[in-house]
Amino acid sequence: MRHKKTDRSASGPAATTVVVMCLYIANSAPNSVRAIANLEAICKEHLKDNFKLEIIDVLEYPLRALADGIVVTPSLAKMSPSPAAKIIGNLSDKSSVLRALGIQG
Amino acid sequence: MKPDLRPPNPNPSGTNAGRRFEKVILRLVKGGPERLAIEAGEIDAIVDPESGSAILLPEAQRALIERKSRFRNLVGLASDWYWEQDENYRFVSCAGATVESSGFGDESIIGKALWELAIDNMSEADWQTHRRQLEWRTTFRDLEVRRVDRAGEVRYLSVSGEPVFDDSDQFKGYNGITRDITERRQAEAVLQEPNRFSRATLDALAPHVGVLDAAGVVLLVNKAWRVYAATHAGMGTGVIEGANYLAACDDAQGGERVDGIAIAAGIRQVIAGERMLFRYDHACDSPVGRRWFMLSATGVAGDTAARAVVSREDVTERKRGELLLALEHTVARSLADADDTTVALKAVIRAVCEAQDWDCGRYFRLHPAAGELRFEESWGVAGVAVGQFLEKSRGMVFRPGAGLAGRVFQSGQPLWVLDGTQDAGVSPTALAPETGADGAFVFPVMADDRTIGVLAFSSRTVREPDDRMLQAVRSIGSQLGRFLQRQQAADALRRSEARFRRLTELSSDWYWEQDSDFRFTRFVGCGVLGAGEVFGKTRWELPNIVLGEAEWAEHKSQLAAQWSFCDFEFAAVHPDGQLGYYCISGEPVYDEAGTFTGYCGTGLDITRRKRAEIALRESEARLRALAGLSSD
Numbered sequence: 001m002r003h004k005k006t007d008r009s010a011s012g013p014a015a016t017t018v019v020v021m022c023l024y025i026a027n028s029a030p031n032s033v034r035a036i037a038n039l040e041a042i043c044k045e046h047l048k049d050n051f052k053l054e055i056i057d058v059l060e061y062p063l064r065a066l067a068d069g070i071v072v073t074p075s076l077a078k079m080s081p082s083p084a085a086k087i088i089g090n091l092s093d094k095s096s097v098l099r100a101l102g103i104q105g
Numbered sequence: 106m107k108p109d110l111r112p113p114n115p116n117p118s119g120t121n122a123g124r125r126f127e128k129v130i131l132r133l134v135k136g137g138p139e140r141l142a143i144e145a146g147e148i149d150a151i152v153d154p155e156s157g158s159a160i161l162l163p164e165a166q167r168a169l170i171e172r173k174s175r176f177r178n179l180v181g182l183a184s185d186w187y188w189e190q191d192e193n194y195r196f197v198s199c200a201g202a203t204v205e206s207s208g209f210g211d212e213s214i215i216g217k218a219l220w221e222l223a224i225d226n227m228s229e230a231d232w233q234t235h236r237r238q239l240e241w242r243t244t245f246r247d248l249e250v251r252r253v254d255r256a257g258e259v260r261y262l263s264v265s266g267e268p269v270f271d272d273s274d275q276f277k278g279y280n281g282i283t284r285d286i287t288e289r290r291q292a293e294a295v296l297q298e299p300n301r302f303s304r305a306t307l308d309a310l311a312p313h314v315g316v317l318d319a320a321g322v323v324l325l326v327n328k329a330w331r332v333y334a335a336t337h338a339g340m341g342t343g344v345i346e347g348a349n350y351l352a353a354c355d356d357a358q359g360g361e362r363v364d365g366i367a368i369a370a371g372i373r374q375v376i377a378g379e380r381m382l383f384r385y386d387h388a389c390d391s392p393v394g395r396r397w398f399m400l401s402a403t404g405v406a407g408d409t410a411a412r413a414v415v416s417r418e419d420v421t422e423r424k425r426g427e428l429l430l431a432l433e434h435t436v437a438r439s440l441a442d443a444d445d446t447t448v449a450l451k452a453v454i455r456a457v458c459e460a461q462d463w464d465c466g467r468y469f470r471l472h473p474a475a476g477e478l479r480f481e482e483s484w485g486v487a488g489v490a491v492g493q494f495l496e497k498s499r500g501m502v503f504r505p506g507a508g509l510a511g512r513v514f515q516s517g518q519p520l521w522v523l524d525g526t527q528d529a530g531v532s533p534t535a536l537a538p539e540t541g542a543d544g545a546f547v548f549p550v551m552a553d554d555r556t557i558g559v560l561a562f563s564s565r566t567v568r569e570p571d572d573r574m575l576q577a578v579r580s581i582g583s584q585l586g587r588f589l590q591r592q593q594a595a596d597a598l599r600r601s602e603a604r605f606r607r608l609t610e611l612s613s614d615w616y617w618e619q620d621s622d623f624r625f626t627r628f629v630g631c632g633v634l635g636a637g638e639v640f641g642k643t644r645w646e647l648p649n650i651v652l653g654e655a656e657w658a659e660h661k662s663q664l665a666a667q668w669s670f671c672d673f674e675f676a677a678v679h680p681d682g683q684l685g686y687y688c689i690s691g692e693p694v695y696d697e698a699g700t701f702t703g704y705c706g707t708g709l710d711i712t713r714r715k716r717a718e719i720a721l722r723e724s725e726a727r728l729r730a731l732a733g734l735s736s737d
Contacts, residue, residue: 028172029149029165058152062159065152072139072148073159088138089147 019051019101020079024070027059031090035074038091046103076100133160190266190279194218194239197278219250219264226251242268242276249286261290312418315344316405319376319412321351321369330417339389340365341417350415361389368400375402376412386420394568397424422573429577432460436581440588449592450482453585454560458484463564464543465491467498468550469510470558470589478503478510478559494563503559509547510559517556519548519578523567543567548578552586560585613707618694619643620703623664632687632708651676651684667693667701674711686715 023039025032036055043051058065058073068077069086078085078101085100098104133151134140142148149165152158161169186201196214214222220232227235227250238245244267254260266281304327307314313330315323323346326334334345340357344350351372357365364387371383383402388395399420405411435456443449454466465485469478480501485491503511513520522545544567550558560582570578606629609616615630617639625639632639639647645657652660652675663670669692676684691706 026150026159026161026165027169029161030168031147031149031165058150058159059161062152063157065159066154066157071134071136071152071154072142073150073152074148089142089145092147 017050017081019047019081019103020053021051021101022054022056022068022077022079024056024058024065024068024073024075024077026073027057029073032074034090034092035076038094038097039076042091042094042097042101046098046101078102185283185285187280187282188266189269190218190281192276192278194236194279201283222252224250224252239268239279244268259287260285261287312416314417315350315415316411317350317372317376317413317415318410321349321372321376323348323350324411333417337389337391339391361387364388372402372413372415375404378404380404386424388424396421422571425571426573428460429573432456433577433580433584435460436584440584443588446589446592447482449585449588451484453581454482454484454562457560457562457581458486458564461546461562461564463546463562463567464488465495465564466560466562467495468558468560469501469503469514471514471556476505478505478514481558509545510561513547513549513559513561514556517549517551519546519570519575521546521567521570523569546570546578548582550582550586550589551579552583552590557586557589609707614710615708616705617689617691617708618703618705619691621701623704626703627705630708631710647677649678651678664704669693674715676715685710685712687711 021039023035025035039053043053056064058070065071065073070077072088074088074090076087076091076097078087081102085102087097087100091097133153134143139148143162146164148162150159150161153160186199188196188200189198191197195216195218197216199214220227220235235245235248244265246265248264250262250264252260252262263284263286264281265283266279269277269280271277307325307327308329310327311329313333314327315330316325318324323344326345331345334341334343340361341350341353344353351369354365354369354372364385368385368387371380371385374380375383381404383400385400386397387400388397390396397420399418401416401418403414403416405414436453439452439456440449443452450468454468457463458466465483467483468481470481471477472479480498483495483498485495503514505511505515509520509522543563543565545561545563546567547559547561549556550560606616613630615628615632617625617629617632618627620626623643624641625643628639644650645652645661656675660670660673669690671690672688673690674686674688676686679685687708688711689706689708691704694702694705696702
């Protein structure tokens with residue numbers, strides 16, 4: 001499985017803040033698959049359509065990961081809104097993820 | 106970019122290699138959170154900033170290897186070998202356990218496109234379709250090809266493939282799998298053999314055959330049914346597999362409505378098991394005329410979806426033959442019942458018109474002396490136009506070769522015009538007086554191989570006659586011709602008899618007829634007794650005849666021998682007591698079969714002559730007596 005850009009444009013009101021994220025994974029390795037599933041659930045519950053997510057497979061694009069300062073996968077990088085944040089691991093700690101994304105749990 | 110699947114040992118724990126790997130990892134991961142995540146087992150891979158490649162951690166690597174292995178196993182279960190093609194659809198790789206036995210292994214397929222291999226079941230059109238699929242970069246599944254392997258056996262292969270693109274979405278070729286489906290196809294062929302046989306048998310049948318389920322939905326039809334459904338209008342049009350035949354019957358319109366209801370009801374009874382067989386004859390109008398069908402519905406027993414087999418046979422030829430035969434019988438009966446020419450002609454023309462659905466007919470009789478055909482009789486359906494047309498026909502005369510009637514008279518052959526514009530060489534205007542601007546059918550009336558008249562029919566419904574129709578009109582023309590000839594002969598005979606009787610009346614006092622028992626049946630004129638006194642009696646039963654026994658005996662023997670007799674004389678006592686003298690002549694009468702039917706003859710009152718003779722004899726006797734006396 002090669003996840004490339006997965007673009008989910010926000011369809012809500014223009015005034016709504018769109019969270020832009022980048023998830024770095026290693027093909028369909030167990031923690032990567034789990035991280036995708038966890039993030040899917042969080043986005044669905046808390047962000048509805050107001051997020052933009054790019055999934056990068058480091059086995060395919062390792063240089064892209066290095067350029068973004070990513071050393072281990074899975075890792076989730078929040079690009080905007082500020083401040084930027086990074087979460088390492090399979091995203092099973094939901095409260096940490098929400099906090100990093102700036103979402104009130 | 107290919108992933109780096111280091112380290113080579115997937116299970117490093119407890120080994121030197123494992124410890125070296127951990128050291129590498131710890132050297133790469135300096136951050137606390139990263140190390141914590143690794144220790145918690147939540148990390149799959151680490152990116153080596155020196156080499157620019159990703160390193161899978163042992164657990165992740167094992168999982169991916171296992172997953173890949175499972176995938177290969179699954180693909181292996183679903184296929185016999187894998188292949189890859191380049192962007193020109195040429196095989197660049199081919200691998201699998203059974204590739205050699207498939208028939209593809211005995212030649213090098215590398216560098217060849219699929220259509221360049223020895224495949225014998227694909228037409229050029231099939232290959233064009235396949236190439237179009239490839240050009241559209243679509244995934245194709247189960248393309249079935251057939252080829253003969255090295256052992257000379259036919260192999261069936263199912264090929265599936267999907268397009269491959271690189272990172273920049275550039276088409277790179279196709280990857281796919283191939284399965285050997287020879288055994289399955291052979292098994293299917295064995296299973297389908299009876300079906301093919303049944304289908305071929307059904308298709309070979311001339312009647313339209315369809316199989317219905319319990320709801321009347323058509324499960325199966327044969328070729329004849331399919332052709333009819335596609336080419337004919339009316340009830341059943343377009344009803345093939347999947348359509349509901351009963352619904353089509355229920356929805357029949359116009360003249361077919363009654364037939365549709367009856368057929369649907371009958372078939373429903375068969376489906377319900379209330380009857381095993383339902384038969385129904387019905388007619389359909391088509392551009393080429395009316396056609397008749399015999400429909401049969403037969404119940405189907407057993408544990409199957411089929412509930413009724415409907416067979417519809419085109420019996421038009423037979424039906425037309427029956428109608429024409431009935432017409433010939435009607436004509437024969439009409440002629441047998443007719444006692445004069447006018448009645449016979451009208452009856453025949455009407456019978457033909459009604460049987461053929463024609464508007465009107467006319468008879469033109471040959472007048473030999475003038476050498477021309479003259480209008481004699483007609484019949485037509487009620488209507489102003491037909492009436493006017495027939496009225497204009499009165500007084501119409503055709504010379505041989507002139508007009509349709511004249512041409513038929515000259516050739517002695519039937520002639521038809523399908524409508525007022527289709528007779529080659531004759532303009533519609535010229536034909537209009539004869540055809541009424543419609544179609545016409547003209548045929549000769551023959552007697553003793555001579556044309557004695559012409560029957561001309563006009564109608565919009567005139568169509569090209571078949572052999573049976575031509576046979577029928579020849580029969581009708583001959584029947585009518587013989588009748589008319591007999592009538593002419595009878596008329597001549599009647600006229601001759603009338604003349605003869607007038608002559609007889611002039612030369613005799615009465616005319617008489619007797620039956621085969623010599624009893625008087627007719628008595629015309631003035632004879633021994635009145636007609637009322639002699640009917641039903643023989644001559645020797647008359648009360649006042651004076652004749653000796655010997656003379657009666659001789660006369661009776663003559664009659665018994667059926668001899669003619671001439672000038673048989675006898676006396677009869679008149680009411681005044683005087684004798685009258687009579688002389689009769691007679692001859693036996695026979696019917697057409699030669700059977701004796703009696704006598705006919707004439708009688709003369711010779712009383713005056715006989716009395717004169719008697720007086721003369723008495724005078725001579727007296728003279729002789731006187732002379733004798735004087736001589737004495």
